[in-house]
Amino acid sequence: MLPTSSELEILRIIWQRGPSTVREVYLTLARERKVGYSTVLKFMQIMTDKGSLIRDDSVRPQRYRAAQPRHQTQRGIIRDVIDRAFGGSSATLIVQALSDRRSTADERQQIRELLDKLDESSK
Secondary structure (H helix, E strand, C coil): CCCHHHHHHHHHHHHHHCCHHHHHHHHHHHHHCCCCCCHHHHHHHHHHHHHHHCEECCCCCCCEEEEECCHHHHHHHHHHHHHHHHHCCHHHHHEEEEEEECCHHHHHHHHHHHHHHHHHCCC
């Protein structure tokens, strides 16, 4: 199941910080916007029930870690977007993304390198 935008905020913090307590996630979120501790706790409990987070009950306070690495979650989100919004065409997604936003020289170089690798592997 794909994470909601609020769940992604929490996941981003945990991917960045590593295993974290509810308080640590709350304090990080509270720097960016107004949010209640109990709201963060509830979200993290729901995410644990959904399988997005794994809770370590062997320590106090409990620590949470992401069930999947960032790239795996991002890959799932991208697959869903490609299927639902772009009719399954990754090329259409890429063309749209590159035409809507300026990319840096480094990003364009990364794209070229990926395309070169894909060309090589298809030979």
